Amino acid sequence: MSEVQILASVQQFITRQHGHFIHGQCTDAESSERVALVNPATEQVIATIAVATEHEVDQAVQSAHDAFHHAWADTSPYERGQKLNKLADLVEQHAEELAQLETLTTGKLINLSRHLEVAQTVVFLRYFAGWATKIHGQTMQPSIPSMQGEKYTAYTMRQPIGVVAGIVPWNFSLMIGCWKIGAALTTGCTIVLKPSEFTTLSLLRLAELAIEAGIPAGVINVVTGTGQTGQYLIDSKYIKKVSFTGSVPTGIAIGQQAMKNDLTRVSLELGGKNAAAILADANIDEILPTLLQATFVHQGQVCAAPERFFIHQSKYDEFIEKLTGAIQQFKIGSPLDESTMFGPLSNKAHFDKVKQYLQMAQNNDQVISGGKVLAGIGYFVEPTLLKVTGVDDPLFIEETFGPVVDVIAFESDEELITMMNHSRFGLTASVWSNDLAKALRLIPQIEAGSVWVNMHTFLDPAVPFGGVKASGQGREFSDAFIEDYTELKSVMIRY
Structure with a gap:
């Protein structure tokens, strides 16, 4: 300690x-x-x-x-x-x-x-x-x-x-x-x-x-x-x-x-139900540390943080395995402990809201990793990875504003854009790829106020920030x- x-x-x-x-x-x-x-x-x-x-x-x-x-x-x-x-x-x-x-x-x-x-x-x-x-x-x-x-x-x-x-x-x-x-x-x-x-x-x-x-x-x-x-x-x-x-x-x-x-x-x-697209050429080992930080900073209680992960089918199993392994290593504990990696949710009202989403996922057998409320004192939940049934799944539509990530596979760029834009929100999105030409072609099609490439969540005062649609x-x-x-x-x- x-x-x-x-x-x-x-x-x-x-x-x-x-x-x-x-x-x-x-x-x-x-x-x-x-x-x-x-x-x-x-x-x-x-x-x-x-x-x-x-x-x-x-x-x-x-x-x-x-x-x-x-x-x-x-x-x-x-x-x-x-x-x-x-x-x-x-x-x-x-x-x-x-x-x-x-x-x-x-x-x-x-x-x-x-x-x-x-x-x-x-x-x-x-x-x-x-x-x-x-x-x-x-x-x-x-x-x-x-x-x-x-x-x-x-x-x-x-x-x-x-x-x-x-x-x-x-x-x-x-x-x-x-x-x-x-x-x-x-x-x-x-x-x-x-x-x-x-x-x-x-x-x-x-x-x-x-x-x-x-x-x-x-x-x-x-x-x-x-x-x-x-x-x-x-x-x-x-x-x-x-x-x-x-x-x-x-x-x-x-x-x-x-x-x-x-x-x-x-x-x-x-708010937003922000999307992160992991393309076929992405190196999972290289992007995972940056993606984890962007996703789980302040226990996911960041309006710009990604909650919907779109993974190319060829990378889906690898991504799930490595993301699961990484979040299971998080040290959960007191936010005043300088060695802690993951703290509590910020207030009781929000804690209760996130618990409801976790219970819904458990009832529907959608939890890949995490999904539990920690026993004892404090508003602690596990960082959670969920599978969804499709883009109309309530867990894929509603903003949880917490450490809850939904994953879904895609095969083509056209399918990816259709699924990413299937949301009333449009605050942020990201594309993870080493193929800059493909990323530049996708960016204009994504309905979001901010689009990052190989990063997400963090802001700079020189760059305008705001949302489209209901965001x-x-x-x-x-x-x-x-x-x-x-x-x-x-x-x-x-x-």
Whole structure:
């Protein structure tokens, strides 16, 4: 065992009576209603969070609205970038503290919290900071005919839309929260974040660090609570955009509500039943380590991770044998143990959902490997490999968002594309092959927002990310986010 010692600063933080973070400071909760935060590895309550009232949400939005029109509006693009970089510096300085908060509340392996969650939060904040001085319009020459010698010129400018509601999921709360913070603040918007009720602490701590970084009070606010808190936020009159990451049903409901609220802008990064295609020429021994990492990172609780594996018939038996052997070697245990390879699911509600899928597979004799819930304390299940009866099998259609992989064989490229696209989702997909020409021919036919070759799951801030079909709308990262957080204003001048 190499169990990590919890920092004194973390112990102190989790024992606080947490309220919300409004206008640059921690606030006491108005309501006595609270939600318990449970360590998924031990099932022990480690802290409680407040449930925001409608009045508290209105206070947070009003603070963001005032900051948008005054404090942040008076901050130059260069200064915005500098302050985001300073926040990135502070995340680095408090990296172990933030990583431990994430692991305690999500069950994420401590090394994953350190080297992916916190480390990539820094990378993304710095990337967004670099865009602050590069948001621009265009000049153009209109074709309006001159009647009396007058001339015309025109230009466009991008202006921030205002207050953003950022609704953050439980799987990567710090990193995804900072995607929304970075996009909003870089473009000149302000933001009110509503974290998941399962994983709230890291974003409350980040909001404190933002004030230390010199980001003005009101620019970043955090309100905590359940789905009702999010509803209050979406319905607020000052919210001009909703940025949501989460499940498809919730995303659809949010999109419909946003449209009713005077066409409030919305970007939705939703789920997926992502496909990985293993072609006939793939070397299983070479691709297996990368494929395992992409599939089972954070116990498969990653929206981009593959769940549907399409294996060429000639490689099917070899793939099943070697994948089974590999996942049976995973060391399952405490996420605070640095030697652990596979931790718990993140919360009881999700644990119960995944158990239902595993029971369904057991009832239908579809389990190739794994498929069991571990006895004892904690929300632990085995990494699982399932065979399916066809592309209409419920286990092949519904997103499990966990360490459950479905496999099916294919023979021709045409069959592969038909089966891959037989899904209401379209977030990500991958092709595993050394035949680049074939991969390049397949990519345009695959209905997904992101397609990888010989990799899967991991993102880069320079590359746009988002889904098609029921997997969402809008794009994160690259320069694509700018359009979603700004209004394009046209100006014409007669002289």
